[in-house]
Amino acid sequence: SVQSLFRLSGGNVLKLTTARWYTPQGRSIERVDQDEEGHLTMEDLEAEGERRSYSISVQGQLVPLPDTAGRPTVQSVGGRTLYGGGGITPDLIVLPDTLSVEEQGAVARVARQGGALNAALTDFGAQILQADAGLEPPFEADEQVLDRFYDFLLERGVEVDRSDLEGARRYLAQEIESEVALQAWGDEEAFRQRAPGDRALQRALELLRSADDPQSLFLVAGQPAPDEGASGEEEDGDGGF
Numbered sequence: 001s002v003q004s005l006f007r008l009s010g011g012n013v014l015k016l017t018t019a020r021w022y023t024p025q026g027r028s029i030e031r032v033d034q035d036e037e038g039h040l041t042m043e044d045l046e047a048e049g050e051r052r053s054y055s056i057s058v059q060g061q062l063v064p065l066p067d068t069a070g071r072p073t074v075q076s077v078g079g080r081t082l083y084g085g086g087g088i089t090p091d092l093i094v095l096p097d098t099l100s101v102e103e104q105g106a107v108a109r110v111a112r113q114g115g116a117l118n119a120a121l122t123d124f125g126a127q128i129l130q131a132d133a134g135l136e137p138p139f140e141a142d143e144q145v146l147d148r149f150y151d152f153l154l155e156r157g158v159e160v161d162r163s164d165l166e167g168a169r170r171y172l173a174q175e176i177e178s179e180v181a182l183q184a185w186g187d188e189e190a191f192r193q194r195a196p197g198d199r200a201l202q203r204a205l206e207l208l209r210s211a212d213d214p215q216s217l218f219l220v221a222g223q224p225a226p227d228e229g230a231s232g233e234e235e236d237g238d239g240g241f
Helices: 042-051 101-111 115-131 143-155 162-167 169-185 187-197 199-210 214-221
Strands: 002-007 013-019 054-056 062-064 073-075 081-083
Touching (some): 101 162, 101 169, 115 169, 143 162, 162 169, 169 187, 187 199
Antiparallel strands (some): 054 062
């Protein structure tokens, strides 16, 4: 949806939805809410939770697993099959690197520390930079760095089981690397730090480099990469890349 910003006192901002986006065929790209007041009911949320399953990416984001079963389809003017149900389903789905079930459990238990863990990550990043003022990007959180982080947590009084820390190593390495990059070199370098592991971004760059124009981009998007990992359809659909 389109939102307009209205400045309030105290530096606050009110974001008000003032318009919606539509495709050339007149279909809204936004999911339609279930009840008349425009909000999902508790029953809708529970049903959605039972119908959908999720995984967690290495970067700690919820990833909806592919599910287009039973959804209506429509043919675009160009002959492409578009999924109904609200929102946009890309022509090519590239899921991020996800954690195993065991890793997800470990991350969930470590994340229970909440603000204490976030504060520790920030302070640990600062400690790394104080110890090595000449650090150059990219920064890699290897086994030694993660062992130091465990000791740092104990010193801070943050109680985390060693087994959970071991299970959450891939996630914690991403967080530490991003924190160090952000503090040392700013937002742009923090983005560059994460970019090599961003499957969707890397696949998009590969396709853009191999296509000469928008029309050929749709053609190459229909060809899976030789090493294409898990892929499927996203939650919503109207079409698009």
